[in-house]
Amino acid sequence: MADEAVRVRGLRKRYAGGVEALRGLDLCVQTAQVYGVVGPDGAGKTTLMKVLAGVVSFQAEEARVLGRPVPEGLSEVRHHIGYLPQRFSLYGDLTVEENLDFYAALYPPDPEGRRTKQELLEMIGLDPFRDRMAADLSGGMKQKLALLCNLVHRPSLLLMDEPTVGVDPVSRREFWTLVFELQRGGLTVLASTPYMDEAEQFDRVALLSEGRLLREGTPEEIRASVPGVVLELGCEQPFQAARCLEGTQGIQDVQLFGDRLHLFAAQDAPGLRQALEERLGQAGLRIQRLRVVPFSIEDVFLRLTA
Amino acid sequence: MIPHRLLAIIRKEFVQMRRDRLTLAMMLLLPFVQLVVFGLAINTDVKHVPMAVLDYSQSSESRRLIQSFTNSDYFDVVAWPRDTREISDLIDSGSLKVGLVIDPDYARDVRAGRVARAQVLVDASDPITASSTLSNSAGIANILGVQLLGRYLRPGTPFTPPEMPVQIDVRGWFNPDLLTANYIVPGLIGVILSMTMMMITAMAIVKERETGTLEQLITTPIKTWELMIGKIVPYVLMGYTQMTIALLVGIYGFHVPVRGSLLLMYALTLVYIGCYLGLGLVISTVARTQQQAMQMAFFLFLPTILLSGFMFPRAGMPEWVQILTLVIPLTYYLEIMRGIVLKGVGLVALWRWVAPMMALMVAILGIAMLRFKKRLD
Structure with a gap:
């Protein structure tokens, strides 16, 4: 007590x-x-x-x-x-x-x-x-x-x-x-x-x-309380990229973080990065940076309220 | 010993009061300005009323009547019209208030001992001037009539006196000169106190609520009563200061006599201030913003001055309104103040007003205490 x-x-x-x-x-x-x-x-x-x-x-x-x-x-x-x-x-x-x-x-x-x-x-x-x-x-x-x-x-x-x-x-x-x-x-x-x-x-x-x-x-x-991974994606037109990537196979959610995107996925599957690249390429967008980052508390919150 | 928390609140209120120079200046100037305005401008002693005289008699008797009017100081003859039509034009245009028309037979009637007639025309759209003119001219006529009667009284002569109009006594008790200041000043002190005490207390607390300081305050170990009393004490002193200023202006500016005990006046004023501080507290528990508090204070203030007997005598009000006036603290305070100032009476004579005012104070402060909790919702 x-x-x-x-x-x-x-x-x-x-x-x-x-x-x-x-x-x-x-x-x-x-x-x-x-x-x-x-x-x-x-x-x-x-x-x-x-x-x-x-x-x-x-x-x-x-x-x-x-x-x-x-x-x-x-x-x-x-x-x-x-x-x-x-x-x-x-x-x-x-x-x-x-x-x-x-x-x-x-x-x-x-x-x-x-x-x-x-x-x-x-x-x-x-x-x-x-x-x-x-x-x-x-x-x-x-x-x-x-x-x-x-x-x-x-x-x-x-x-x-x-x-x-x-x-x-x-x-x-x-x-x-x-x-x-x-x-x-x-x-x-x-x-x-x-x-x-x-x-x-x-x-x-x-x-x-x-x-x-x-x-x-x-x-x-x-x-650690939510499963999956967060992919941080850097590109020149993040807003368009976000709209373009919504509904991509294997991506559960897309969130805009200033000049970056956080992509929530069940796992960092081998074909996923390629799929993303292709999809953005079709829209004329180029990936500058793509890496797995640890979940932040904000990521967790966004995942839980999505 | 005064608890340290109570002292802290009181000290804080004084510092804030001192910082808010504008409000402070207004509070202290208010009694002064109000008294001067009410005392000078709203003067119901109607003197030197401009008057027109139409003398059809043109005799020494009629001139004597006119002289009686002008000697009284109540009337100034400013015009000598030729007919009644001219008089009514002058009154209609507002340049005159009163016209005196003397009958052609006036001198003959006076000499013959019959009822001599003169007519007074008065602009009744101004009821105060009208009523004072009526009573003043009746008084003048009476005095003159008595003087005339004296002429016919000879010892041993059988005499049938001419008809006399019913004598009207214009002299009032306690205020024989019907001086407005004597009547207004004691009441005005009550009016000033009711307004400022109610408003300033309500505002002081609602301001704390509005700016969020109340939320901080109620999470400290301070007790509800310490907070209440601490906020009230500085304003009690403010009220006494206002009253003292008003009293000084009344005594030295308007020669209002204070016939009773000042000590009693100050003591009973505490009860009165308590009533309105309490009402201010009640308002502060209802109003969410300072604007609402202000509106509510005005809402209560208007019936206070209109119904308490400050402006109009309560005796002239319908019975149900008279009953309503019994819950207005100013009703009692007016009687108490006029009693002390003009009649010089003591607590025994005033008890019938003091007791209900105390009861009101207890009731109001009780309600305030119940509603004023250390919680926000």
């Missing part, structure tokens, strides 16, 4: 409008894991976070956070939980430091367990901006400040709802680096993201779609 930070069984949520956001979800997050909930918009990620933060009502066979039943037991462990909502939720008309002071004052005064303000500002790199209004910060800075305000009380569990959406790639990387650093200090993190590439770095991943769990496990387990 003690090493389970989050456990839900049969979690359902139907909003007043009739929308069923979660349709029976089972999930378990171990202490000191960085656990990722991954899925497209509308998969139910935000609802899951809100349920665990005690912000919305729900139905479930079991829902526990830090061993306490949600929502009635939450008040006992609130001071061990941090929660970053999807939207920026700090006061834009307060400065960085005032926001920090405000949230610090909402938690029990426990000087020993506390990180000092200075320590936090320096760790996150917001020290030069301490007198700036929160509304005037960049997107990445805002998320760092939100994280900061949720770290003052030294939580043992951090719930983060799409913390890196709308944040530039460099800041995104910095943000996760910081999170993994905190994990080494014993912090459990449950974060959601729509970016499949971010999922590769998590300890465990839950693939979510339309309120249901598609797959759950370590990134390796998830990548």
